[in-house]
Amino acid sequence: MVSSSLAAKAEEVSNFLLSNGMEVVVIPDHRAPIVTHMVWYKAGSADEPPGKSGIAHFFEHLMFKGTKNHPAGEFSREVASIGGNENAFTTADYTAFFQTVSPDALPTMMRFESDRMRNLTLTDAVIGPERDVILEERRMRVENDPEALLSEEVAATLYQNQPYRIPVIGWMQEIEKLNREDAVAFYDRFYAPNNAILIVAGDVTEERVRALAEGTYGKIARGPDLPPRNRPQEPEQNAARTVTLSDARVGVPSYGRSWVVPSYQTAKNGEAEALDLLSEVLGGGAQSRIYRELIVNQGIAVGAGAYYEGTSVDPTTFSVYGAPRGESKLDAVESAVDKEIARIQNEGVTPDELDRVKKRYLRAMIFARDSAEGLAQIYGSTLATGGTVKDVAEWTGRIEKVTPQQVQDVAKRYLVPERAVTSYLLPKGGSGAVAESGGPVQAPAMVPPRPGQSADKVEQP
């Protein structure tokens, strides 16, 4: 059975605190001589002070600069020289750094990683040029990309009060003003062992990780006690909204519709699990209702689907999206998706369909967990958003318990037209939902508008 094998794996996971408050998770997996070493900070763009958007991501960049003990670049060169991988990413809720290396390199990784937790050299000479790098990154990834621009406008419209409204990379005019003072304040507030989670997954034992962690991270002084992450919450939303971006660079039009829904951290009574399954039933891949109806049966869409970003501290986004094929119209795609939503709201899903979806969904999760990196990612994102090791262990069982009624209920409760934000990405000259789809028959690399910011990652290039 699917669940027992995952549960068994979860049981081997150990979880303890260092004396300075740093949480440690060890996920032994001896199939391959490899280890993933990750440090997650509970600090993302939604934790930034007002007017300082982008500082969390900016700080992720600064972590690759020099420390008191190592010049800039030495850590990365070390990882490269032993054939390892490294990366880092920032989301609304956390910032994480990781290396995947052979097990004998783990002590070195922990020495470097713990060093930069407190010993960075933050001078104007370091910060000025890096700010220019980030401004250029924003120009490349956002200003030059109509879809990314629209995605920002959608998030700013969808979230009326939560900080998920603000892009992870930051607003241009605020990035421009970030300075040494902001960087030092962010570092001193959030980069401390008692605000960090160490995840080590792969060919290691709890004993070894514990000894190494105590000798590196364990020597760092505890930082300030941070208050709970009680961020501004959404008011009741009362109005349907649209956001339209027309741009000459757009070939095929597309649309998206998003709602604010509970996350795993805020949901009650299994609603997050039900939303996960709803997104699967509705639009999660080639077996989903939207895919079969719009792409296979009617052939009116080049791409369409649904997604839910459940792993976040605060309420999050549920979205559907679609783009017309050939001569089909965008509003026909939108109507067809609406019809599939309404069918679930009115008629629900059958127990058989839900069982098939659960199996498919859990199987996909097994693949995600079948690597040290994948497992480390699941534990890290869960713990960094307020969940526990137990939540990860019990998640499969909770998915299995979701009933057809629960799936129908969340569809009815949350996918309400009066509270939706609908976005249109149109070729220049288009005019809203009734625009011509335009252009010759082609199947572009369809990427749906990504209205939610909560799971948006800004990774190191």
Added chain:
Amino acid sequence: MVSSSLAAKAEEVSNFLLSNGMEVVVIPDHRAPIVTHMVWYKAGSADEPPGKSGIAHFFEHLMFKGTKNHPAGEFSREVASIGGNENAFTTADYTAFFQTVSPDALPTMMRFESDRMRNLTLTDAVIGPERDVILEERRMRVENDPEALLSEEVAATLYQNQPYRIPVIGWMQEIEKLNREDAVAFYDRFYAPNNAILIVAGDVTEERVRALAEGTYGKIARGPDLPPRNRPQEPEQNAARTVTLSDARVGVPSYGRSWVVPSYQTAKNGEAEALDLLSEVLGGGAQSRIYRELIVNQGIAVGAGAYYEGTSVDPTTFSVYGAPRGESKLDAVESAVDKEIARIQNEGVTPDELDRVKKRYLRAMIFARDSAEGLAQIYGSTLATGGTVKDVAEWTGRIEKVTPQQVQDVAKRYLVPERAVTSYLLPKGGSGAVAESGGPVQAPAMVPPRPGQSADKVEQP
């Protein structure tokens, strides 16, 4: 000439600081034995900490509670017993308290008003019941009023980063949590002589006001030095947005369209003055282009117009609005307004038309200034948003200097469709801009949607 009479009046105004940093403006006007006494605090909803929306307005209420020296209600009873008027209001940028009384009551007013600047008794017993009053106020004024609900959603959509996005009265779920600690923190931060402006207008002399002010407000210790009001600013806006509210309580549909534009504080090169005149030309009353075309010539609207809210610390709102008459359609009204905007953008305004509009506009301002209260209001709102006494004195001359080219320029630069938020207030069952106007011919008390929050006032009932 219009301007010289205003300038003459302005010259008599005196302006000085008390030793504790409190600014004083005295506007003598001996035509009637009456005096308006106002204290303005440079603290509004846009100055609130994140998650504490409503505390500025809540605090306005608390100012009517008891102090160390006077039980709750004593000040108001005193004003009433001498036949005076009193009121208070909160906007995004300031909170103000005023009494209009006979000149001999001025010392008493100053004694009471200066007393509550620092001596309020802020206990849970005071705060709990007042929070219930405010929650009820919000239910009455907002939750029960589709137009007010839509206005909130529009502001939250229009402003993507500025705090003007948050309603002055506060979000329900945040008001519910405001407590004694929040109130004390707001009081200690903002209610201090060096963050306040005293305006006395009417049958007084500078000498008398100075003596009285030194004996009352002047004895209060200076408060903490506040940093400049550098609030988060808008990013570049790239997408056209709509906000639609359908409600069974709506009889006649209406629409509004808003843009973020410079305020008097942020504008350069006379753009604020040009925006003021643009709103007059376009939709300021019965002589305006929109009124003459939609209401008089075509007869398709029961109401339509334009407004600009220029007196604010940060960029502000320019809006147009309209509602169809009888069998006319809402989208016909919208198109007709668009056409008037496009005409100004493409063809500009004639020197003759602009001269007539300036005269009309300045004449209306003379009426506004023709009372102690009106003058105090103009000086108070200007100074509390960062302007000076000189700005008030020179304003008439600056309006007179605006050229037709400047009016056309601001119309072209700011009233851009791709950055607008359009709102629709529809009867339940309506479907966006193409909804039937519905219902028998009637002329409702048309109130335009008020998309901007910046000048929204929440007054004492």
